[in-house]
Amino acid sequence: FGMCTFYLIFLNFILNIGVRDTGVRRWWEEERYPEGIKWKFLEHKGPVFAPPYEPLPESVKFYYDGKVMKLSPKAEEVATFFAKMLDHEYTTKEIFRKNFFKDWRKEMTNEEKNIITNLSKCDFTQMSQYFKAQSEARKQMSKEEKLKIKEENEKLLKEYGFCVMDNHRERIANFKIEPPGLFRGRGNHPKMGMLKRRIMPEDIIINCSKDAKVPSPPTGHKWKEVRHDNKVTWLVSWTENIQGSIKYIMLNPSSRIKGEKDWQKYETARRLKKCVDKIRNQYREDWKSKEMKVRQRAVALYFIDKLALRAGNEKEEGETADTVGCCSLRVEHINLHPELDGQEYVVEFDFLGKDSIRYYNKVPVEKRVFKNLQLFMENKQPEDDLFDRLNTGILNKHLQDLMEGLTAKVFRTYNASITLQQQLKELTAPDENIPAKILSYNRANRAVAILCNHQRAPPKTFEKSMMNLQSKIDAKKEQLADARRDLKSAKADAKVLKDAKTKKVVESKKKAVQRLEEQLMKLEVQATDREENKQIALGTSKLNYLDPRITVAWCKKWGVPIEKIYNKTQREKFAWAIDMADEDYEF
Numbered sequence: 001f002g003m004c005t006f007y008l009i010f011l012n013f014i015l016n017i018g019v020r021d022t023g024v025r026r027w028w029e030e031e032r033y034p035e036g037i038k039w040k041f042l043e044h045k046g047p048v049f050a051p052p053y054e055p056l057p058e059s060v061k062f063y064y065d066g067k068v069m070k071l072s073p074k075a076e077e078v079a080t081f082f083a084k085m086l087d088h089e090y091t092t093k094e095i096f097r098k099n100f101f102k103d104w105r106k107e108m109t110n111e112e113k114n115i116i117t118n119l120s121k122c123d124f125t126q127m128s129q130y131f132k133a134q135s136e137a138r139k140q141m142s143k144e145e146k147l148k149i150k151e152e153n154e155k156l157l158k159e160y161g162f163c164v165m166d167n168h169r170e171r172i173a174n175f176k177i178e179p180p181g182l183f184r185g186r187g188n189h190p191k192m193g194m195l196k197r198r199i200m201p202e203d204i205i206i207n208c209s210k211d212a213k214v215p216s217p218p219t220g221h222k223w224k225e226v227r228h229d230n231k232v233t234w235l236v237s238w239t240e241n242i243q244g245s246i247k248y249i250m251l252n253p254s255s256r257i258k259g260e261k262d263w264q265k266y267e268t269a270r271r272l273k274k275c276v277d278k279i280r281n282q283y284r285e286d287w288k289s290k291e292m293k294v295r296q297r298a299v300a301l302y303f304i305d306k307l308a309l310r311a312g313n314e315k316e317e318g319e320t321a322d323t324v325g326c327c328s329l330r331v332e333h334i335n336l337h338p339e340l341d342g343q344e345y346v347v348e349f350d351f352l353g354k355d356s357i358r359y360y361n362k363v364p365v366e367k368r369v370f371k372n373l374q375l376f377m378e379n380k381q382p383e384d385d386l387f388d389r390l391n392t393g394i395l396n397k398h399l400q401d402l403m404e405g406l407t408a409k410v411f412r413t414y415n416a417s418i419t420l421q422q423q424l425k426e427l428t429a430p431d432e433n434i435p436a437k438i439l440s441y442n443r444a445n446r447a448v449a450i451l452c453n454h455q456r457a458p459p460k461t462f463e464k465s466m467m468n469l470q471s472k473i474d475a476k477k478e479q480l481a482d483a484r485r486d487l488k489s490a491k492a493d494a495k496v497l498k499d500a501k502t503k504k505v506v507e508s509k510k511k512a513v514q515r516l517e518e519q520l521m522k523l524e525v526q527a528t529d530r531e532e533n534k535q536i537a538l539g540t541s542k543l544n545y546l547d548p549r550i551t552v553a554w555c556k557k558w559g560v561p562i563e564k565i566y567n568k569t570q571r572e573k574f575a576w577a578i579d580m581a582d583e584d585y586e587f
């Protein structure tokens with residue numbers, strides 16, 4: 001018996017080692033570093049650059065004003081970016097064309113500049129057709145060719161896709177640098193069409209530890225700089241030329257560095273849960289303040305809390321499309337209705353939020369908020385700031401005073417997470433089956449997405465995929481009708497013959513009907529889900545605002561496989577939560 005126990009322990013030991021070696025790194029069980037220190041050792045291979053430009057074959061012609069013209073390599077490369085987008089609405093937009101043409105001319109030789117003076121006289125059709133044929137050919141590739149490409153990608157991933165951070169091999173999120181092209185931006189971005197430059201080694205800052213092997217730049221090139229800063233988490237950085245923002249290569253969400261930050265975020269939101277009542281009482285008091293600044297701050301805070309608005313003013317003025325957040329709301333963005341649709345004190349919001357997504361909402365507010373808004377709007381023009389005594393800096397400072405680590409985003413995270421938890425409690429029926437439970441989960445998730453204004457345009461493929469699903473449902477219904485008919489006649493036979501063989505037939509026909517009923521129900525649930533999901537993006541809230549431990553606890557409690565809710569990438573990102581939370585977890 002002793003020997004047996006020993007073997008069991010030994011076996012367990014081997015299995016554990018095995019799991020830990022090949023599986024995920026259980027960083028959440030490791031000791032934390034001192035505040036501010038992100039790593040002790042960091043070594044990586046640097047970025048993978050976009051492949052060099054391949055000139056077009058001689059047979060592909062460009063025409064200017066009806067005449068063939070051979071472009072210099074640089075001008076040709078930029079022309080191909082435009083040609084590749086020819087079918088896109090962008091290339092008809094005036095700002096896009098203007099920006100593109102200005103940047104394109106910078107790449108031309110003097111001779112080309114003298115000839116090409118009018119974009120409308122440029123004919124990119126042959127180029128466009130050539131790229132379409134190429135992409136068609138890629139689709140028609142043989143299995144062997146596809147496999148070869150896959151293997152090359154895997155090789156690249158193996159070499160550049162991982163770094164060594166403190167004795168652990170960690171996956172890098174984005175080790176490939178985006179190829180050059182034309183900037184698109186969202187909404188009516190004033191910079192759309194501008195040339196997004198090719199990033200060169202000379203643009204690149206490398207960060208690694210002093211005792212690591214510094215990655216070598218491509219032959220004939222040099223890095224801009226090599227740093228050894230263990231207070232930052234990035235491996236590689238550069239400045240992109242459109243908005244002048246700094247880009248980084250970072251670790252994958254499944255890494256310790258990203259996971260810890262994520263975990264911290266939800267812990268901060270849980271701290272807010274404990275003091276949110278006090279904060280609410282405070283701002284309600286402040287609505288009566290003698291100081292205008294305090295009143296404005298209190299009303300803005302109410303919006304952030306109640307509507308999950310972003311703080312705003314986060315971007316450089318004039319640099320981007322005209323989008324606003326709470327602090328940068330203008331008088332023209334709201335309408336006050338003392339009464340609307342049977343409700344009192346309604347504020348109608350209409351503005352472009354982050355990523356140019358329209359925020360439209362009619363919300364009844366408390367009388368005091370309403371009166372304050374009337375006061376803030378007195379004697380102002382539509383384009384004046386609603387909160388003229390407030391900016392994001394002041395508001396953020398105030399939030400820090402209320403609770404350490406508090407930002408507008410924490411309110412969003414708190415509200416989204418607590419709403420999910422409440423909705424799941426409300427919507428989950430204990431006796432419904434797994435597909436119905438998943439529908440309930442998605443409905444709870446949708447409630448949160450609506451709250452956070454995570455809308456989307458219905459996907460282009462929506463109608464088609466809905467039709468496909470509908471025809472599957474119709475086919476299933478027919479099968480079911482047939483099966484029911486079969487069952488009926490089998491039953492009739494059994495009544496007459498009364499022998500064991502026909503009884504058996506009845507049983508098997510019954511099972512077939514049941515099976516088809518279940519399959520039909522599953523398809524119908526899927527259709528409901530997809531229809532309800534038409535204009536809502538669940539991904540953003542799932543990935544960024546919902547404490548994954550709530551979901552994990554729900555899955556464990558109701559026996560729903562976690563794979564049904566989180567796909568592989570998401571499971572990797574939330575490995576810490578999947579391991580930590582049991583079914584009793586409360587946000």
Ligand SMILES: *[C@@H]1O[C@H](CO)[C@@H](O)[C@H](O)[C@H]1NC(C)=O
Nearest residue numbers: 065066117118119120121122
């Ligand atoms: C550019 O070319 C188009 C098409 O030939 C023409 O209609 C337009 O007037 C030209 N614009 C200028 C500024 O010459």
Ligand SMILES: *[C@@H]1O[C@H](CO)[C@@H](O)[C@H](O)[C@H]1NC(C)=O
Nearest residue numbers: 305306307308415418419451
């Ligand atoms: C979350 O936001 C909604 C929408 O404004 C609000 O009605 C609700 O009270 C908030 N819930 C919590 C717990 O903060």
Ligand SMILES: *[C@@H]1O[C@H](CO)[C@@H](O)[C@H](O)[C@H]1NC(C)=O
Nearest residue numbers: 539540542543567568569570
């Ligand atoms: C998982 O879902 C996300 C969207 O939330 C998607 O971007 C990603 O590609 C999916 N991953 C896999 C492996 O299906």
Ligand SMILES: CC(=O)N[C@H]1CO[C@H](CO)[C@@H](O)[C@@H]1O
Nearest residue numbers: 207210226227228229230232
């Ligand atoms: C040791 C070293 O090179 N430290 C530098 C790391 O990078 C930061 C800026 O991110 C510099 O301030 C340090 O001097």
